[in-house]
Amino acid sequence: xxxxxxxxxxxxxxxxxxxxxxxxxxxxxxxxxxxxxxxxxxxxxxxxxxxxxxxxxxxxxxxxxxxxxxxxxxxxxxxxxxxxxxxxxxxxxxxxxxxxxxxxxxxxxxxxxxxxxxxxxxxxxxxxxxxxxxxxxxxxxxxxxxxxxxxxxxxxxxxxxxxxxxxxxxxxxxxxxxxxxxxxxxxxxxxxxxxxxxxxxxxxxxxxxxxxxxxxxxxxxxxxxxxxxxxxxxxxxxxxxxxxxxxxxxxxxx
Amino acid sequence: xxxxxxxxxxxxxxxxxxxxxxxxxxxxxxxxxxxxxxxxxxxxxxxxxxxxxxxxxxxxxxxxxxxxxxxxxxxxxxxxxxxxxxxxxxxxxxxxxxxxxxxxxxxxxxxxxxxxxxxxxxxxxxxxxxxxxxxxxxxxxxxxxxxxxxxxxxxxxxxxxxxxxxxxxxxxxxxxxxxxxxxxxxxxxxxxxxxxxxxxxxxxxxxxxxxxxxxxxxxxxxxxxxxxxxxxx
Numbered sequence: 001x002x003x004x005x006x007x008x009x010x011x012x013x014x015x016x017x018x019x020x021x022x023x024x025x026x027x028x029x030x031x032x033x034x035x036x037x038x039x040x041x042x043x044x045x046x047x048x049x050x051x052x053x054x055x056x057x058x059x060x061x062x063x064x065x066x067x068x069x070x071x072x073x074x075x076x077x078x079x080x081x082x083x084x085x086x087x088x089x090x091x092x093x094x095x096x097x098x099x100x101x102x103x104x105x106x107x108x109x110x111x112x113x114x115x116x117x118x119x120x121x122x123x124x125x126x127x128x129x130x131x132x133x134x135x136x137x138x139x140x141x142x143x144x145x146x147x148x149x150x151x152x153x154x155x156x157x158x159x160x161x162x163x164x165x166x167x168x169x170x171x172x173x174x175x176x177x178x179x180x181x182x183x184x185x186x187x188x189x190x191x192x193x194x195x196x197x198x199x200x201x202x203x204x205x206x207x208x209x210x211x212x213x214x215x216x217x218x219x220x221x222x223x224x225x226x227x228x229x230x231x232x233x234x235x236x237x238x239x240x241x242x243x244x245x246x247x248x249x250x251x252x253x254x
Numbered sequence: 255x256x257x258x259x260x261x262x263x264x265x266x267x268x269x270x271x272x273x274x275x276x277x278x279x280x281x282x283x284x285x286x287x288x289x290x291x292x293x294x295x296x297x298x299x300x301x302x303x304x305x306x307x308x309x310x311x312x313x314x315x316x317x318x319x320x321x322x323x324x325x326x327x328x329x330x331x332x333x334x335x336x337x338x339x340x341x342x343x344x345x346x347x348x349x350x351x352x353x354x355x356x357x358x359x360x361x362x363x364x365x366x367x368x369x370x371x372x373x374x375x376x377x378x379x380x381x382x383x384x385x386x387x388x389x390x391x392x393x394x395x396x397x398x399x400x401x402x403x404x405x406x407x408x409x410x411x412x413x414x415x416x417x418x419x420x421x422x423x424x425x426x427x428x429x430x431x432x433x434x435x436x437x438x439x440x441x442x443x444x445x446x447x448x449x450x451x452x453x454x455x456x457x458x459x460x461x462x463x464x465x466x467x468x469x470x471x472x473x474x475x476x477x478x479x480x481x482x483x484x485x486x487x
Binding site: 209213237238239240250252 | 256259260325326327328329330331332464465
């Protein structure tokens with residue numbers, strides 16, 4: 001892969017949970033404004049890997065990391081780097097929608113407020129823009145002051161995406177964002193991901209291979225903590241180079 | 255669920271092979287029927303036209319069902335893509351057999367212009383190509399495809415020699431024009447069947463390796479007989 005437009009790069013990344021070597025020598029280059037999917041059987045380390053990208057593993061006890069994760073060529077594990085700053089640039093959406101028990105408006109405005117934006121007009125425009133980018137505005141614009149907990153699962157998940165967009169990240173990490181949603185809500189999130197890549201870079205962990213094939217530009221297949229194959233999504237699903245990948249995506253193991 | 259899918263895919267593959275050998279038999283028997291002016295055999299071929307068309311439909315239905323239910327990937331997807339093409343080619347080959355068999359009653363009164371040699375020889379080569387393709391489809395051994403360019407060349411040459419031979423007979427004696435026209439058409443049908451066999455080989459090659467190739471006659475014969483021209487992706 002050419003080095004142009006590389007927004008995130010791991011170099012010899014290793015991670016241990018105590019004695020458990022969970023990520024082994026992962027080298028990966030991710031392009032800006034593309035969707036990269038991480039696939040692999042349960043426990044292969046894909047969620048652990050995606051959590052490395054914005055230092056979400058920092059808080060886990062016994063977790064030790066070696067190697068580099070370079071965001072715009074700067075190692076985010078460098079002691080001089082502030083993890084809060086990193087997470088502002090690299091947002092995350094989780095498996096289960098987790099809105100704050102506040103109004104829809106407050107869910108979105110929370111991040112910008114923490115960053116010191118208090119101007120009502122400015123906040124209004126951020127809320128509108130984020131909800132529009134997350135394809136939720138049409139559905140909720142007349143009830144912004146209702147509780148976010150009253151939204152459906154799919155809407156809650158799009159709200160979480162809108163919430164991460166409010167602080168204008170460059171990368172959005174998604175850890176199985178559709179696994180708790182019904183097919184219609186899933187289709188909406190997939191359409192949304194396709195839209196998002198015009199402005200953001202998306203890295204997504206998914207258990208659904210067809211989903212990876214549908215929405216991603218590049219796919220990485222992981223197994224037992226190692227990166228087995230990484231390449232163009234079309235190639236991976238039509239003609240994988242590695243036998244392990246072939247076996248996994250055709251359901252012969254995993 | 256995945257195991258069930260692979261079981262079902264295996265079944266469809268078996269159906270394709272069955273259909274393939276029926277197509278081969280239709281072609282083989284049609285030429286034998288022609289050679290010996292055997293109307294009974296010719297009828298067997300024409301009667302099987304419906305059967306092979308039904309098999310084509312049935313395989314297509316089963317394959318589409320597999321795609322809908324399991325959304326296959328990689329080798330499985332390539333196998334399915336291959337099957338969908340193969341059943342069309344095989345149906346065409348069977349139908350050419352039927353077309354040839356339909357000429358048989360025409361020779362009942364007049365007999366052949368001369369003993370048939372080139373047409374049965376052509377049919378033999380084409381049937382071998384079909385068999386090689388079907389075997390490769392079954393066991394993934396694509397080494398036999400190395401001979402395909404040469405075989406196809408021979409078939410082309412035979413077709414042309416039938417054409418020239420018939421022309422000279424027709425010039426000599428206008429009474430043979432009808433029959434000779436049939437021979438020329440049959441030569442053409444057999445040549446098309448060889449093309450279909452090559453197309454089948456290309457699809458099977460793709461199924462096995464994931465590479466798209468073309469079996470093509472190149473000018474420079476110094477190259478290996480099986481010239482794989484990679485198509486631009």
